[in-house]
Amino acid sequence: MALLEIEDLHVSFKTVDGVVHAVEGVSLSLDARKTLGVVGESGSGKSVTAQTILGLTRFPNATISGRILFDGHDLLTMSTEHLRDVRGARIAMIFQDPLSSLHPFFKVGHQIVEAIRAHEDVPRDLARKRTIEALSSVGIPSPEERFNSFPHEMSGGMRQRVMIAMALAMRPDILIADEPTTALDVTVQAQVLELIQALRDDFGTAVILITHDLGVVAQMADDVAVMYAGRVLEQTTRETLFTEPEHPYTWGLLQSIPRLDAPRTGRLNPIAGSPPSLINVPRGCTFHPRCPYAPPPAFETEPALTPSQPGHLVRCHLPIEERKRLWQSLQNEHPALR
Numbered sequence: 209m210a211l212l213e214i215e216d217l218h219v220s221f222k223t224v225d226g227v228v229h230a231v232e233g234v235s236l237s238l239d240a241r242k243t244l245g246v247v248g249e250s251g252s253g254k255s256v257t258a259q260t261i262l263g264l265t266r267f268p269n270a271t272i273s274g275r276i277l278f279d280g281h282d283l284l285t286m287s288t289e290h291l292r293d294v295r296g297a298r299i300a301m302i303f304q305d306p307l308s309s310l311h312p313f314f315k316v317g318h319q320i321v322e323a324i325r326a327h328e329d330v331p332r333d334l335a336r337k338r339t340i341e342a343l344s345s346v347g348i349p350s351p352e353e354r355f356n357s358f359p360h361e362m363s364g365g366m367r368q369r370v371m372i373a374m375a376l377a378m379r380p381d382i383l384i385a386d387e388p389t390t391a392l393d394v395t396v397q398a399q400v401l402e403l404i405q406a407l408r409d410d411f412g413t414a415v416i417l418i419t420h421d422l423g424v425v426a427q428m429a430d431d432v433a434v435m436y437a438g439r440v441l442e443q444t445t446r447e448t449l450f451t452e453p454e455h456p457y458t459w460g461l462l463q464s465i466p467r468l469d470a471p472r473t474g475r476l477n478p479i480a481g482s483p484p485s486l487i488n489v490p491r492g493c494t495f496h497p498r499c500p501y502a503p504p505p506a507f508e509t510e511p512a513l514t515p516s517q518p519g520h521l522v523r524c525h526l527p528i529e530e531r532k533r534l535w536q537s538l539q540n541e542h543p544a545l546r
Contacts, residue, residue, distance in 0.1 A: 210237040211414050212261070212382060217274035219253075219260050219438075221267065226487040230256040232438040234274075235513075238382065243408060243415040245429030245446070247422060247461065251483050253438035254418045258384045260284075261416075262301055263291045278382075297327035300375040302404075304387030306367035310359040316370045317343070317355030324377055342373040346403050365396035372403050376411075383407060384416045389424065401428060422465055426450060434458050437484050437494040440513060444520040454522045454531040456499045459538055462545060477542075493525060501526060501534060 219231040231253045238244045246254045259265050261276055261283060276283040278299065283291065303309045311319060320339040324330065330338075336355070343351035346369040359367055368388060375383050385404055389397040405428060407413050417428055425432055425446065432449045434442040434457065442455040453459055460479035481498035484490050490497055493506035505511075505525045513523040516531075524531065539545045 211240045211278070212236075212238040212416075213275070213277040214257070214261070215275040215277070217257065217260065217276065218272065219256055219265055220271045222269040222271075223487075228486045229489055230438055230486055231260070232489075234435070234438070234440055236433055236440070236443070238414050238416060240381070240414050241408060241412050242430045243417055243428050245425040245432040246416060246418045246435060247420060247425055247432060248435035249420065249483050251437075251486065252435040254435055255386055256438075257435075258301065258386055258416060258418055261384065262295050262299060263288070293327065296323055296380075297378050298380050299382045299384065300378060300380040301384040301386065302368070302371045302375065302388050304390045306364070306371045307359055309371060310367060312359055315356050315358055316362070316367075317357075320370070320374045320377055323374055327378065338377050339373070342377040343370070345376060346370075346373045347399065348373070365392050365400065368392065368396075368400050369403065372400070372407065375413075376407055379411050380413060382414045382416065384418070386418045387420070388417075389419070389421070397424075404428070422461060434461070437489055438486060439494060439523065440521070441495065441523045442521065443513070448520055452520075452532075453535060454516050454520070454528070455495075455524050456501050456526075456534075457495050459535065460498075463538070463542065493523075501530075 214234060214236040217231055217234045221228045221230060234253065234257055236244065246257070248254055256265060260272060263283065265272065272284060274284065310316060317339050320342065321332065321335040324335040324338060325332065340351045340355055343354055348354050348366065348369055362370070383404065388404065389400055392400065401424065404415060408415050417424065419425060429446045431445055432443070433440050434455065436457050442453065442458050449458065453462060463477045464479060479498060484494060484497065492508045493502060493511055496502040496506040499506065503525050511523050511525045513521050516522045516528055
């Protein structure tokens with residue numbers, strides 16, 4: 209049985225401009241000790257899906273339906289008080305901007321201490337000891353001194369380590385990492401990813417990794433869900449996604465990756481067009497305005513997310529054999545995709 213099951217999740221928000229359909233019929237599952245990568249462009253519904261798991265989209269203007277099952281309980285129907293016990297202790301989240309996630313007026317060590325004591329009945333000195341151990345374990349030098357630092361006194365990479373230390377101190381069942389390496393330099397990115405991987409390997413924590421960086425997915429994920437306009441367009445294992453992708457949007461993401469072996473004068477190959485408005489979503493297949501292969505049915509009816517092979521789901525009107533032929537043609541045209 210999966211540790212977390214998201215079933216037919218819909219999330220929309222009423223605004224003055226209209227209804228924003230942020231998430232439409234998303235179904236995902238996460239097993240213990242596994243990493244699920246969720247990829248897609250900005251506005252694809254990745255972060256809203258993650259925030260809904262923790263009850264962070266329970267706004268007066270929000271309409272939420274579906275089920276999110278964790279440990280046999282539906283998080284969507286759970287009371288705010290009960291969900292507060294789950295949030296942080298059993299399901300933790302690292303946001304892409306740790307500066308806005310940490311309180312600017314309180315020292316980072318005290319914030320971790322309070323997080324521990326909010327969920328566990330432990331003396332303050334024991335919570336302090338656990339906090340210093342957690343800060344040390346994520347590679348923060350002089351953790352006793354850094355305990356008394358304010359967030360603005362630390363670098364972006366250091367603040368992200370503090371967020372991971374907070375999760376580490378609680379040893380959650382699930383860690384949601386929302387763009388954890390955004391705005392960090394490459395060396396710090398690698399260190400942050402290693403820390404997340406160590407949390408999974410050492411404590412058995414399952415990870416939902418939200419990112420737009422397919423390089424991060426290639427390094428970290430076991431399974432991958434590709435989202436677009438609030439929908440999952442393709443879902444499969446990491447290996448299959450990179451070797452046998454079947455959705456034209458996934459092909460576009462893979463072609464957009466900068467290559468070290470490409471000529472220095474070579475141009476990037478972005479996906480044509482822009483993501484659609486989530487207020488006025490295109491009729492039929494949501495990707496068809498940007499898809500060079502869209503068949504006539506794509507303009508009228510939305511395809512279902514159906515199995516192409518065991519463990520590989522694709523939302524596309526193109527026949528399976530046609531998708532395989534087109535991917536082979538793209539590989540011949542762009543050898544770097546092989």
